[in-house]
Amino acid sequence: MALTSLSLPLADAPDHPEPVLQDESPLSVARRLAGHFALSAAERDARGGTPKAERDALRASGLLALSIPAAQGGLGANWATTLDVVRILARADSSLAHVFGFHHLMLATVRLFGAPAQWQALFEQTSRHRWFWGNALNPLDERTLGHARSSWLEFxxxxxxxxxxxDSEMLIVSARHAQTRAFLVAAVPTQRSGISIADDWNNFGQRQTDSGSVTFERVRVEHQEILSNPGPLSSPFACLRPLIAQLILTNIYLGIGEAAFEDARHYTLNEARPWPASNVARTDADPYILSQYGEFWLGLEAARALADRAAAGLDRAWSRGVRLDATERGELALAIAGAKVSAAQTGLDICTRMFDVAGARSTHGELRLDRHWRNLRTHTLHDPLAYKIREMGEWALKRTFPEPSFYS
Structure with a gap:
């Protein structure tokens, strides 16, 4: 079955539009959406808050069903295509790429941790109703407890x-079982009684990811909503979940770096003036600027190659299913760690030095070109690169694979 997309106009789309099958690839739909999102990205970065219209455009596009198999009403895309869409969106707006990528990460969580009856039903409902999934898992935050009741759990x-x-319809949530201390992961409706989502995300980057706090007040969670068969990180295949998360972030970082490169290039070619001591008539003839662009390009080419190689490896591992073994999982973890470090380091370098090659005019406040650095810096702090490099060092010296966790 060829990949197609269900797409509608960006404006005035109904909440649950009737599918309109068009001969348009997911990548083409993503590029069209990205072009639209880019027009308001700087202004929305200044405003912060929820990008409601843009999230609704993603709903209407059909791309929320991109990674869902055709048997459950989805588009049946592989991970390489899904990650390409994340990267395309990140070039325009890394916040939207973030929530889109995490939506597919939540779907993968249901698939990897849950029983077939759970994920198949949830995939079908997601495809039919164009649900957006949000994240309330955060394994490092253990303030949420699950208390056993007679026939349910109370979070x-x-x-x-x-x-x-x-602005999500479903959440992946986690808690520590109050009695057994087991780590519980569940899929629950966002509007369930007792769930309160605070509009308290006000960081200097990724300002429209709605990455604030969620409070659970005696929330009833049914046993059939707990993803316990096979459960969190219970097998090499289930341990693909953190690797998918890492590779989604890699493509967000790479998209940010590519966007910063293109913005810098535009201002170098159209706005920057040659420095008097350069003795050149045009900025694009300055040897120091040309050298920096060569370094930028080389870094991006390496990061792209590593990211694409890792995506191909993820698809191979995904196709193995429960037959995936620890060695195959470990090799993929190393490939993704290398891609992530490369994308992050290259992106931070370009986002910092882009002003050296774009010139003083590029610092005009309304352009908000500093958002590239702010977005990438905010995100990369949540999973320190030094520990990724140490994992690769453990392999390089001692041939020890990264120990599976929610971050490796």
């Missing part, structure tokens, strides 16, 4: 860094 507590929770 109470709070989670931070809950990307995409606002």
């Amino acid at each position: 109470s507590g709070q989670k931070s860094f809950c990307s995409g929770a606002l």
Whole structure:
């Protein structure tokens, strides 16, 4: 079955539009959406808050069903295509790429941790109703406890860094079992009684990811909503979840770096003036500027190659299913770690030095070109690169694979 997309106009789309099958690839739809999102990205970065119209455009596009198999009403895309869409969106607006990528990460969580009856039903509902999934898992925040009741569990507590929770229909949530201390992961409706989502995300980057806090006040969670068969990180295949998260971030970082490169290039060619001591008539003839662009390009080419190689590896691992073994998983973890470090380091370098080659005019406040650095800096702090490099060092010296966790 060829990949197609269900797409509608960006404006005035109904909440649950009737599907309109068009001969348009997911990448083409993503590029069209990205062009639209880019027009308001700087202004929305200044405003912060929920990008409601843009999230609704993603709903209407059909791309929320991109990674869902055709058997459950989705588009049946592989991970390479899904990650390409994340990267395309990140070039225009990394906040929207973030919530879109995490939506597909939440779907992968249901698939990897849940039983077939759970994920198949949830995939079908997501495809039919164009649900947006949000994140309230955050394994480092253990303030939420699950208390056993007669025939259900009661979640109470709070989670931070809950990307995409606002304006979502479904949430992946986690808690520590109050009695057994087991780590519980569940899929629940966002509007369930007792769930409160705060509009309290006000960081200097990724300002429209709605990555604030979620509070649970005696929330009833049914046993059939707990993803316990096979459960969190219970097998090499289930341990693909953190690797998918890492590769989504890699493509967000790469998209940010590519956007910063293109913005710098535009201002170098159209606005920057040659420095008097350069003895050249045009900025694009300055040897120091040309040298920096060569370094930028080389870094991006390397990061792209590593990211694409890792995406191909993820698809191979995904196709293995429960047959995936620890060695195959470990090799993929190393490939993704290398891609992530490369994308982050290259992106931070370009986002910092772009003003050296674009010139003083590029610092005009309304352009908000500093958002590239702010977005990338905000995101890369949540999973320190030094520990990724150490993992690769453990392999390089001692041939030890990264220990599976929610971050490796």
